[in-house]
Amino acid sequence: MTTPPAPSPSGTGISVRGLTKTFGSFTAVDDLSFEVAPARVTGFLGPNGAGKTTTLRMLLGLVRPTSGEALVGGRRYADLPAPMGTVGAALEATGFHPGRSGRNHLRVLAASHGIPDRRVDELLELVGIPAAARKKAGGYSMGMRQRLGLAAALLGDPDVLLLDEPANGLDPEGIRWMRGFMRHLAQEQGKTVLVSSHLLGEVEQTVEDVVIIANGRMARQGTIDELRGDPAVLVRVADPAGLARVLQEDGLDVQPEDGGLRVTGADGARIGERAHAAGHAVHELRPLRTDLERLFLELTESPEHRNRNLATGTEAA
Numbered sequence: 001m002t003t004p005p006a007p008s009p010s011g012t013g014i015s016v017r018g019l020t021k022t023f024g025s026f027t028a029v030d031d032l033s034f035e036v037a038p039a040r041v042t043g044f045l046g047p048n049g050a051g052k053t054t055t056l057r058m059l060l061g062l063v064r065p066t067s068g069e070a071l072v073g074g075r076r077y078a079d080l081p082a083p084m085g086t087v088g089a090a091l092e093a094t095g096f097h098p099g100r101s102g103r104n105h106l107r108v109l110a111a112s113h114g115i116p117d118r119r120v121d122e123l124l125e126l127v128g129i130p131a132a133a134r135k136k137a138g139g140y141s142m143g144m145r146q147r148l149g150l151a152a153a154l155l156g157d158p159d160v161l162l163l164d165e166p167a168n169g170l171d172p173e174g175i176r177w178m179r180g181f182m183r184h185l186a187q188e189q190g191k192t193v194l195v196s197s198h199l200l201g202e203v204e205q206t207v208e209d210v211v212i213i214a215n216g217r218m219a220r221q222g223t224i225d226e227l228r229g230d231p232a233v234l235v236r237v238a239d240p241a242g243l244a245r246v247l248q249e250d251g252l253d254v255q256p257e258d259g260g261l262r263v264t265g266a267d268g269a270r271i272g273e274r275a276h277a278a279g280h281a282v283h284e285l286r287p288l289r290t291d292l293e294r295l296f297l298e299l300t301e302s303p304e305h306r307n308r309n310l311a312t313g314t315e316a317a
């Protein structure tokens with residue numbers, strides 16, 4: 001009897017259910033639940049110390065959950081029949097032997113999993129460090145280490161990729177490259193890409209879905225468009241009440257803000273033109289923060305978040 005074909009690689013998602021991790025009396029991850037869909041890039045966002053890395057480590061079986069589940073393709077990492085072909089991770093750009101070339105590092109890793117050397121060269125080409133990979137990894141820049149880590153994560157051609165702050169240490173061109181590469185992996189290769197960052201702006205242009213955590217807990221999740229909300233513009237004129245009437249007659253939502261008007265429902269060009277046509281000289285016109293930017297700022301600056309980080313000087317051994 002022949003074995004049935006493996007399930008489609010494009011169908012492997014991530015499920016986190018009631019996931020909790022405590023270190024002593026400190027709760028690093030607190031009853032977290034979310035799903036990550038295949039063939040999309042999902043941003044895993046939160047301020048420093050929110051619990052992102054701990055969650056990723058639980059998905060990889062490196063940290064044991066106190067309770068709840070962290071599943072890839074419906075299974076715990078330890079129960080995956082082919083872990084390397086299911087999930088690849090670039091957690092930190094360290095762990096490479098400094099005296100060994102990047103290429104040799106990958107070859108050793110590949111050999112221990114029965115992966116041919118040509119896959120190593122193919123990947124070094126793909127991540128853009130074919131020549132540099134012959135040099136000793138000890139001399140690599142942070143950006144090169146990030147690319148090498150990404151190549152290592154891709155060795156087994158996994159369905160799911162977990163990338164922890166992959167833009168760290170990359171220059172603007174490297175960041176552009178990384179964004180395009182993540183989109184390519186998800187959209188053209190159908191991979192499930194979960195990318196963590198403590199900077200919203202770093203991933204905002206790349207991700208389709210967002211999971212935001214703070215203090216180990218879920219803060220918000222949804223598509224990036226849902227979370228951004230309607231774009232709003234701040235407009236200042238000498239007679240805000242007069243302009244507000246004009247814009248409201250046009251069906252726009254207008255609220256007083258910061259001595260001017262916060263207008264939702266139209267872009268700056270339309271508001272400027274409307275104000276001009278109604279005889280108002282515009283003193284200032286600028287886009288306001290999106291709902292997502294506001295939320296992220298609140299989370300980053302909340303006293304609860306600061307206190308939590310100050311209170312974490314007791315690392316478990």
Ligand SMILES: Nc1ncnc2c1ncn2[C@@H]1O[C@H](COP(=O)(O)OP(=O)(O)OP(=O)(O)O)[C@@H](O)[C@H]1O
Nearest residue numbers: 023028047048049050051052053054198312315316
């Ligand atoms: N082994 C450990 N023992 C004690 N506390 C830990 C341990 N590992 C993580 N923590 C704490 O758990 C919290 C969450 O850490 P984690 O690294 O998961 O956050 P993060 O969201 O990835 O932050 P960053 O953006 O800084 O990487 C932090 O306060 C951290 O100090």
